[in-house]
Amino acid sequence: MPDVQLVLRSTRVVTPEGVRPASVTVADGRILAVVPYDAEVPAGAWLEDVGDDALLPGLVDTHVHVNDPGRSDWEGFWTATRAAAAGGITTLVDMPLNSLPPTTTVDNLRVKREVARSKAHIDVGFWGGALPDNVKDLRPLHDAGVFGFKCFLSPSGVDEFPELNHDQLTASMAEIAGFGGLLIVHAEDPHELGLAPQLSGPRYTDFLRTRPQVSEDSAIEGLIALARRLGARVHILHLSSSGALPLIAAAKREGVRLSVETCPHYLTLTAEEVPDGASEFKCCPPIREAANQDLLWAALADGTVDCVVTDHSPSTVDLKTSDFATAWGGISSLQLSLSAIWTEAARRGHGIEDVVRWMSERTADLAGLDRKGAIAPGRDADFAVLATDETFTVDPAALQHRNRITAYAGKTLRGVVKSTWLRGERIYATALDDHFTEPTGRLLERTN
Secondary structure (H helix, E strand, O other), X not given: OOOOOEXXXXXXXXXXXEEEEEEEEEEOOXXXXXXXXXXXXXXXXXXXXXXXXXXXXXXXXXXXXXXXXXXXXXXXXHHHHHHHHHOOXXXXXXXXXXXXXXXXXXXXXXXXXXXXOOXXXXXXXXXXXXXXXXXXXXXXXXXXXXXXXXXEOOOXXXXXXOOOOHHHHHHHHHHHHHOOOEEEEEOOOHHHHHHOOOOOOOOHHHHHHHOOHHHHHHHHHHHHHHHHHHOOEEEEOOOOOHHHHHHHHHHHHHOOOEEEEEOHHHHHOOHHHOOXXXXXXXXXXXXXXXXXXXXXXXXXXXXXXXXXXXXXXXXXXXXXXXXXXXXXXXXOOOOOHHHHHHHHHHHOOOOHHHHHHHHHHHHHHXXXXXXXXXXXXXXXXXXXXXXXXXXXXXXXXXXXOOOOOOOOOOOEEEEXXXXXXXXXXXXXXXXXXXXXXXXXXXXXXXXX
């Protein structure tokens, strides 16, 4: 057994068995054991006692648009992973768009990995993309280690990543099911979007009418039917519509291999509070009404919705125009997601262990990252230390995102990340003069 090098001690360690006082021993970058709080510190080991701050497993965010290379003025691996570290996230999985080139061939994956290699402050993995013309590339990408494949059923917003029609979706899903892969889907029905009012201008209520709930509900109904027929594993991205919840619950009871995520903005922001012209709140599918939000929270609590991820989708400020029809759709929240969710979860009576389940354990399970997502022996020694009762007001200037426009500006959030640890090394701390160490993140590949 290797010698213990680090002991992290807290009165509130969040483990799979619950929250309790404990000491966590670390050797060679992995958790060796979770021992009693007052256990003797082994000779030569360094003790870090965080007192009553909660010790969480590092969060795993499986939905991040880093945009590097090609649109690195929108975001990049250096800035995105610093923001993630400041928010207690120790692993992210990068979406295949909006970078140039997109991650849709093995050669393009190599380009992205090479760009990320020296810039990653946290561990980084990659999704592949399913396009109308790249079915032949899916198996090679799977063999090269991507965690699954993203597709759109409606226009993605960038020309180099077109959506799939029904036949193309069927072909891609069948191919991916054939080698046991995972298809992750932006589920909005283009037919229903075409029937919706085509409105422009600064009024958020008008924009909301252009992306009706039925567009999500219809797309998800079709995906469930196809997944059932093909025996495929399918994950629904960024669910915003509560109307789809009965369909999802029924499919899961039936045994369809379906999982579902939602995002902090759907759980903490409401349509009623969006000012006209404030396109920092624009995303697709959109932020909906408070009553819809309540149903999403209930579905998260009962397991109908599996997990919470950011869908961090930044752009330059000039693309966030006051016209909701033409403004870029995406919300930046990597650095704020833990605090935003904890603020609302605590208000609704949930515990910090629930937040860990939604944002670390289940996201790690989704991607098959069996060394992440829990404070347990054998896992990577990835941690976030959270002062759960401290609050702060969001100042965009304090964010690490490359473009600091945010829908959370001026909001008071509960939960301050005091430090973040990757494989037993502290990579971020509010007490450090410059907050961050040099990048030590690794590039991850799917292993199962």
